[in-house]
Amino acid sequence: MLTHLGKKSSIRGVKVKAEIMDQIHIKDLHLRTIIGINEEERRNRQDVLINIVMDADTRQAGESDDIEDAVNYRTITKRIIQLVESSQFYLVEKMAAEIAAICLGDTRVERARVTVEKPGALRFARSVGVSIERGRDDV
Numbered sequence: 001m002l003t004h005l006g007k008k009s010s011i012r013g014v015k016v017k018a019e020i021m022d023q024i025h026i027k028d029l030h031l032r033t034i035i036g037i038n039e040e041e042r043r044n045r046q047d048v049l050i051n052i053v054m055d056a057d058t059r060q061a062g063e064s065d066d067i068e069d070a071v072n073y074r075t076i077t078k079r080i081i082q083l084v085e086s087s088q089f090y091l092v093e094k095m096a097a098e099i100a101a102i103c104l105g106d107t108r109v110e111r112a113r114v115t116v117e118k119p120g121a122l123r124f125a126r127s128v129g130v131s132i133e134r135g136r137d138d139v
Contacts, residue, residue: 021055021110024073031081034088047119054103055111071108092116092130100134111135
């Protein structure tokens, strides 16, 4: 059974080495958009809070120190901002899926975990949201 990334383990007696994946984090991206199913939600922009973790092998960028070898998180973030601020999704699930697709648009990104929250959407709760995970097989 594989228990530690990057360490040799065995599955049914066969030695394997797990792929080590580095992570790129975009934390607390705070944007405003039209999102929701109620009439008021369709009229007024609401806050959304987005957190993203992208799995990618960053070793080449770490060795070369060249942006061409890196996942350009600034470019990805700009695309996400443009999508979210111009969208009018009904569901946070759809927004999260579209954000994951943008992340996976960079072929160096193997997996993307996206959380989209609507702060203050529920009475007595700080926020409500959804977390999804998508990989290369999903694009």
